[in-house]
Amino acid sequence: MSAIRLDSTSELLLKANDIRVDIINMLLPAKSGHSAGPLGMADIFTALYFHTAVHDPKKPQWDGRDRIVLSNGHIAPVLYATLGEAGYFDKKLFNSLRKFGSPLQGHPHKGALAGIETSSGPLGQGLSQACGMALAARMDKKKHVVWCLTSDGEHEEGQTWEAVLLAAKYKLGNLVAIMDRNFIQIDGPTETIMPLESMAAKYRAFNWEVVEIDGNDMLEVVKALDAARTRAASGKVQPPLMIIAKTVPGKGVSFMENAYEWHGKPPNAEEAAKALAELRAARAKIKA
Amino acid sequence: MKLEANLFAAEMKKVAIRDGWGKALVEIGKENKELVVLTADVSESVRTHWFEKAFPERFVQCGVSEQNMASVAAGLAMEGKTVFFSAYGVFSPGRNWDQVRVNIAYNNLDVKFSGAHAGITVGPDGATHQALEDMAIMRVLPNMCVICPCDEKEAGKAARAAAERKGPVYIRLGREKTPVFTTDSTPFEIGKINVLADGSDVAIVACGVPVFEALKAAKNLAEDGISAAVLDCHTVKPIDKKTLVEFARRCGCVVTAEEHQINGALGGAVCEVLSEECPTPVVRVGMQDKFGESGDGIELLKHFGMDSAAIEKAVKRAIGKK
Ligand SMILES: Cc1ncc(C[n+]2csc(CCOP(=O)(O)OP(=O)(O)O)c2C)c(N)n1
Ligand SMILES: [Mg+2]
Numbered sequence: 107m108s109a110i111r112l113d114s115t116s117e118l119l120l121k122a123n124d125i126r127v128d129i130i131n132m133l134l135p136a137k138s139g140h141s142a143g144p145l146g147m148a149d150i151f152t153a154l155y156f157h158t159a160v161h162d163p164k165k166p167q168w169d170g171r172d173r174i175v176l177s178n179g180h181i182a183p184v185l186y187a188t189l190g191e192a193g194y195f196d197k198k199l200f201n202s203l204r205k206f207g208s209p210l211q212g213h214p215h216k217g218a219l220a221g222i223e224t225s226s227g228p229l230g231q232g233l234s235q236a237c238g239m240a241l242a243a244r245m246d247k248k249k250h251v252v253w254c255l256t257s258d259g260e261h262e263e264g265q266t267w268e269a270v271l272l273a274a275k276y277k278l279g280n281l282v283a284i285m286d287r288n289f290i291q292i293d294g295p296t297e298t299i300m301p302l303e304s305m306a307a308k309y310r311a312f313n314w315e316v317v318e319i320d321g322n323d324m325l326e327v328v329k330a331l332d333a334a335r336t337r338a339a340s341g342k343v344q345p346p347l348m349i350i351a352k353t354v355p356g357k358g359v360s361f362m363e364n365a366y367e368w369h370g371k372p373p374n375a376e377e378a379a380k381a382l383a384e385l386r387a388a389r390a391k392i393k394a
Numbered sequence: 395m396k397l398e399a400n401l402f403a404a405e406m407k408k409v410a411i412r413d414g415w416g417k418a419l420v421e422i423g424k425e426n427k428e429l430v431v432l433t434a435d436v437s438e439s440v441r442t443h444w445f446e447k448a449f450p451e452r453f454v455q456c457g458v459s460e461q462n463m464a465s466v467a468a469g470l471a472m473e474g475k476t477v478f479f480s481a482y483g484v485f486s487p488g489r490n491w492d493q494v495r496v497n498i499a500y501n502n503l504d505v506k507f508s509g510a511h512a513g514i515t516v517g518p519d520g521a522t523h524q525a526l527e528d529m530a531i532m533r534v535l536p537n538m539c540v541i542c543p544c545d546e547k548e549a550g551k552a553a554r555a556a557a558e559r560k561g562p563v564y565i566r567l568g569r570e571k572t573p574v575f576t577t578d579s580t581p582f583e584i585g586k587i588n589v590l591a592d593g594s595d596v597a598i599v600a601c602g603v604p605v606f607e608a609l610k611a612a613k614n615l616a617e618d619g620i621s622a623a624v625l626d627c628h629t630v631k632p633i634d635k636k637t638l639v640e641f642a643r644r645c646g647c648v649v650t651a652e653e654h655q656i657n658g659a660l661g662g663a664v665c666e667v668l669s670e671e672c673p674t675p676v677v678r679v680g681m682q683d684k685f686g687e688s689g690d691g692i693e694l695l696k697h698f699g700m701d702s703a704a705i706e707k708a709v710k711r712a713i714g715k716k
Contacts, residue, residue: 216500226496231465231492231496234461234465235468237465238469239469239473241466242472242474245451245452245475265461268461268462269465
C-alpha cells in the first residue's frame with residue numbers, strides 16, 4: 107500500500123541523493139543539528155520508506171502500516187527529509203527545522219508531524235517501545251512489521267540490552283531492528299569511547315538472528331530489508347532480527363565522511379555550498 | 395461522608411492498600427479486553443500476580459528492568475492498549491523517570507502505573523527501599539496525574555478511575571496492612587477532595603496512610619475543644635484548589651500530612667495553591683528532608699513524626715500561627 111514505490115536501484119539512489127540535499131538544506135538555516143548520522147542513514151531510510159516498508163503517507167494513522175520507530179532521535183533530519191519526500195507533509199516546512207513553532211522539533215515529537223511513531227531523543231529507549239508495539243501486534247494478531255532504527259552509540263545504554271533480552275524472550279519475530287553501525291559517537295570513535303565489538307556476536311549470544319550489511323550499498327540494503335520484511339510478516343514465532351548496517355557517517359559529503367566531529371554540527375554557508383556541489387556531481391553520475 | 399462504623403475499634407479490618415489495586419486490575423481486565431499488565435519481577439509483592447493468573451496472555455513479565463518496562467508500556471499504549479504496570483516505587487518511577495517523562499508523559503499515553511511499597515511504612519527493608527520522593531518527581535511532569543489512596547478500598551476505586559481517565563496516571567501504594575475505613579459508598583472522583591470530617595479551627599489535608607492518622611488526631615483534638623476538618627486529598631495532581639481554598643478560608647490554618655518528603659508532594663502542592671490563592675499558615679507533616687531507616691512500619695511512622703500524635707502537635711503549631 108506504499109504510495110510511492112521505487113524499484114530500480116538508480117531511482118532509489120536518486121531519491122537518497124534528494125534526501126541528502128534536503129538534509130544539508132535543512133541544517134543550514136537551522137544553524138544547529140546533526141549532520142553525520144543523517145547523511146549516513148539516507149540510503150537505509152530511502153530503501154525503507156520508498157521500497158520495502160508498507161505505509162501510506164496519505165493515511166499516516168492507517169492501522170495496517172508498518173511501524174517505523176526511530177530510537178536515535180538526533181538523526182531527525184533524515185527522518186524529516188524522508189517523510190517530506192514521501193509526501194507526509196509539505197516540503198516547505200524543511201527550512202523551519204528547530205525553529206519556534208515548527209513541527210520539525212529538534213528531536214521528533216509524536217503528534218507534531220504525521221509519520222512520527224514516537225518521541226525520541228534520550229538514547230536507548232526506542233527498542234523497548236518497539237517491543238511494546240510488537241507485543242501488541244502479536245496479541246491482536248496483526249500482520250504489520252515493527253521496524254526499529256537504532257544507533258551503535260545507544261548500545262552503551264543499559265536499557266537497550268534490557269529490550270534485547272525481552273524481544274528474545276518473547277521471540278518477537280515481527281520486530282526488525284536496524285543498527286546504524288557507523289563507529290562514531292559524540293566524543294570520538296565508538297571503539298575508543300566504549301568498545302562495542304563484536305556486535306554481531308553479542309546479538310547472537312542474546313538469541314537474535316543477525317544479518318550484517320553495507321548500509322550504503324543500495325542493492326544490498328534493499329535485498330536485506332525485503333528479506334527481513336518477508337520473514338517478519340510471516341507471523342511465525344521466531345527470534346527477532348537485527349540488521350547491523352555498516353554505514354559511513356557523513357556519507358556523500360567528502361569532508362564529513364568518517365569524521366566524528368560532524369556528529370552534532372551543521373554546515374555553514376560555505377560548507378553547505380561545497381556539500382551541495384558534491385551531491386550534484388554524484389547525482390549526475392547516477393544519471394549517467 | 396460515609397465511613398466504616400466504629401472507626402477506632404481495635405477490631406477494624408486491616409488490608410494492604412496494594413491489594414485493592416491488584417483486585418481491581420482483575421475486575422477491569424474482565425471488562426476491558428485491551429488491558430495489558432506489566433511487572434518487573436515483583437508480581438506478588440505488587441499484586442499483579444492475580445491478573446497474571448486470570449489473563450496470562452495479557453501479562454508481560456519484563457524481568458528486573460524498570461526502564462525497559464516503562465518504555466514497553468508506552469509501545470503497547472501507542473497501539474491502543476490500556477496499560478498498567480507496577481514495581482517498587484523507589485525503582486519505578488525512581489529509576490525510570492526519564493522513560494516515564496519522554497515515552498509516557500510527553501506522548502500523553504494511557505499508561506497507569508503504581509509505585510508499590512511506597513512510604514516509610516515499608517519498614518524493615520530500610521532507606522533504599524522507602525519511596526519518599528516518588529510523588530514529587532511525578533507531580534512535576536506535564537500531563538501526569540498523581541494519586542495516593544488512603545486504604546485498600548480507595549486503591550481499587552483509584553485503579554478503576556485511572557483506567558477510565560485519558561492520559562498517564564501514577565498511583566502510589568503502601569505495603570503495610572492498614573485499616574479499611576472507607577466503604578463501597580465513599581465517593582471517589584479524581585481531583586476531588588473527600589471531606590471526611592468537617593471542622594472550623596484547622597483543616598488537616600492528608601493523603602495515603604496518614605489520612606487515618608488524621609482522623610484519629612481529629613478525634614483527640616475534639617476532646618481538647620479543637621474542631622479539625624479532615625480532608626482526604628487522594629489526588630495530589632491535579633489538586634482540588636476549590637476545596638482547599640474553601641477550608642483555608644473557613645479554618646484560617648492548615649496542616650498537611652503525607653508519608654513522603656515534606657518538599658514537593660502534597661505539602662508543597664498545598665502551599666503553592668494557598669500562597670497564590672489565599673495565603674494561610676501551613677504546617678507540613680511528613681519526612682523532614684531525611685532518609686529513613688529500618689524498623690517496624692508503624693514504629694517508623696511514629697519515629698519520623700507522621701502519626702496522629704505528630705499531626706496533633708502540628709495542629710497546635712498551626713493554630714498558634716493564625
Ligand atoms: C540518554 C542520552 N544520553 C546522552 C545523549 C546525548 N547524545 C546525543 S547523540 C549521542 C551520541 C550517541 O552515539 P550515536 O547514536 O552512535 O551517534 P552518531 O552515530 O549519530 O554520531 C549522545 C551521547 C542523549 N541524547 N541521550
Ligand atoms: Mg554512531
